[in-house]
Amino acid sequence: MTDEKPFVDIRHAQKSYGTLEVLKDISLTVNRGEIVAIIGPSGSGKSTLLRAINDLDPLTGGEVWLEDTQINKQLPHRQYEKHINQVRQDIGMVFQHFNLFPHLTVRGNITLAPKMLKGLSEAEANALAEEQLDKVGMLERIDYYPSQLSGGQKQRVAIARALAMKPKVMLFDEATSALDPELVEEVNLVMKKLAEEHMTMIIVTHEMGFAESVCDRVLFMDQGVVVEEGPPSVIFRNPENERTKNFLRKHLASNKE
Amino acid sequence: MDIDLMMKVYPFFLKAAWVTVQLSVLTAILGLICGSLGAAARLSRHAVLRWIGGAYVSFIRGTPALIQLFILYFGGPQVGIQLDAFEAGVIGLGVNIGAYMTETIRGAIISIDKGQVEASRTLGMSRFQTFRKVVLPQAMRLMIRPLGVNINALIKGTALVAAISVVELTYTAQRYIGSTYKPFEMFLMSGLLYMVIIYVTGRAVTWLDNKAKIV
Numbered sequence: 001m002t003d004e005k006p007f008v009d010i011r012h013a014q015k016s017y018g019t020l021e022v023l024k025d026i027s028l029t030v031n032r033g034e035i036v037a038i039i040g041p042s043g044s045g046k047s048t049l050l051r052a053i054n055d056l057d058p059l060t061g062g063e064v065w066l067e068d069t070q071i072n073k074q075l076p077h078r079q080y081e082k083h084i085n086q087v088r089q090d091i092g093m094v095f096q097h098f099n100l101f102p103h104l105t106v107r108g109n110i111t112l113a114p115k116m117l118k119g120l121s122e123a124e125a126n127a128l129a130e131e132q133l134d135k136v137g138m139l140e141r142i143d144y145y146p147s148q149l150s151g152g153q154k155q156r157v158a159i160a161r162a163l164a165m166k167p168k169v170m171l172f173d174e175a176t177s178a179l180d181p182e183l184v185e186e187v188n189l190v191m192k193k194l195a196e197e198h199m200t201m202i203i204v205t206h207e208m209g210f211a212e213s214v215c216d217r218v219l220f221m222d223q224g225v226v227v228e229e230g231p232p233s234v235i236f237r238n239p240e241n242e243r244t245k246n247f248l249r250k251h252l253a254s255n256k257e
Numbered sequence: 258m259d260i261d262l263m264m265k266v267y268p269f270f271l272k273a274a275w276v277t278v279q280l281s282v283l284t285a286i287l288g289l290i291c292g293s294l295g296a297a298a299r300l301s302r303h304a305v306l307r308w309i310g311g312a313y314v315s316f317i318r319g320t321p322a323l324i325q326l327f328i329l330y331f332g333g334p335q336v337g338i339q340l341d342a343f344e345a346g347v348i349g350l351g352v353n354i355g356a357y358m359t360e361t362i363r364g365a366i367i368s369i370d371k372g373q374v375e376a377s378r379t380l381g382m383s384r385f386q387t388f389r390k391v392v393l394p395q396a397m398r399l400m401i402r403p404l405g406v407n408i409n410a411l412i413k414g415t416a417l418v419a420a421i422s423v424v425e426l427t428y429t430a431q432r433y434i435g436s437t438y439k440p441f442e443m444f445l446m447s448g449l450l451y452m453v454i455i456y457v458t459g460r461a462v463t464w465l466d467n468k469a470k471i472v
Contacts, residue, residue, distance in 0.1 A: 054379055056375060056378070056379065081383060081384065085378075085381045085382070085383050086381065088378065088379055088380065088381040089380070089381035091379070092379075093375075093376075093379040095372060095375070095376065097372055099370070099372035099373060099375060099376035100376075101373065101376070101377075101391055101395075102395065102471060103394045103395050103398070103471055112380075112382075112390060112391075113377075113380035113381060113382055116382060116386055116390065117380070117381050117382065145471055145472045147471070147472055148472060158376075161376075161380070162379075162380070165380055165381065
């Protein structure tokens with residue numbers, strides 16, 4: 001399922017705002033087809049790390065690579081924009097608050113970027129939208145506006161929108177955190193389906209059960225460092241580090257309330 | 258109230274109202290141009306442009322419109338700017354309302370959720386594509402009403418150009434008061450015609466706003 005060469009390669013990532021260090025020298029490699037979950041308390045830097053991968057939150061030190069391309073290259077403004085717009089096409093991202101374009105229909109949301117960036121014709125873009133929406137079970141809502149959808153439906157459309165660019169890797173930034181509990185499952189199912197198709201995924205999540213069932217590897221982050229890393233069975237069942245244990249205990253307790 | 262007199266002079270007032278409408282339309286167009294450029298400058302990546310945009314807004318909003326008109330119309334010739342009263346009125350009022358529109362347009366643009374930009378940029382869309390296809394269509398809907406407020410103020414603001422003797426509604430009223438000594442009737446007639454213009458404009462803004470609603 002995975003090959004040896006790193007697919008996503010984060011080398012010595014550092015990020016600070018003034019004197020506040022959010023990421024302290026983090027290195028992480030993800031292989032093709034691998035699914036990695038990043039867990040940790042809020043403020044641990046997990047979202048910042050994820051957002052650094054497509055340079056949405058640029059690092060203050062270190063490098064991010066996707067295959068043979070360095071993503072966070074230092075270039076003059078114009079060249080950088082050209083470069084980053086190109087590499088971002090290969091990196092799908094799903095946000096906590098969906099960020100669908102409210103002035104466009106579901107179809108418009110999905111076809112916008114492929115039409116503008118890949119020169120797809122109207123018909124080709126429509127076929128693409130239908131294909132992606134079918135995958136996330138939202139085909140019958142193709143002509144709805146985002147405001148007419150539930151949170152779970154919005155997130156499924158957002159996933160379809162990202163997939164329509166045929167990305168090499170998908171980033172999920174707490175994709176289910178803003179959803180009502182009964183809507184979480186439908187999004188999880190879509191993500192599981194992607195996992196079965198061996199999509200490379202990096203998932204920042206609070207859903208421990210989901211992370212355990214879907215991911216190949218789990219990173220526990222706290223205060224800007226990776227505290228512990230390993231297969232889910234180890235991290236969730238037999239964590240070694242005290243901080244990991246504490247976090248999971250608290251998380252379990254708060255989920256039971 | 259001297260209704261007979263009002264009936265006798267109203268055609269002249271209608272003619273004056275037409276001048277006010279022309280002034281308003283041209284001023285609104287110039288204002289929208291200045292407002293768009295001003296907003297673009299204020300939101301620019303370049304500090305110099307931001308400064309220019311800021312200075313424009315500060316100067317216009319910090320000085321009376323009447324003074325701006327006087328500078329342009331009476332002071333202009335001194336520095337080689339020769340304008341007739343109507344031209345000076347349109348340019349003066351247009352540049353003036355443009356500063357207010359700058360803030361309206363800028364406000365609508367910056368109120369668009371940052372997540373919209375992030376979503377578009379992560380798909381690989383450029384800054385410009387993101388602005389044109391994602392931010393602007395949403396911001397345009399938001400700015401219709403507040404721009405309507407600007408235009409309402411602009412229409413009433415056209416009364417100022419009476420001071421540089423443009424023969425519009427207010428000036429016409431003053432002129433007929435000179436010969437009839439009936440300020441109540443004359444100003445009332447002007448006022449009513451302003452109201453008609455503003456009412457029609459207001460309806461147009463409401464219509465546009467409803468039409469722009471997404472669902």
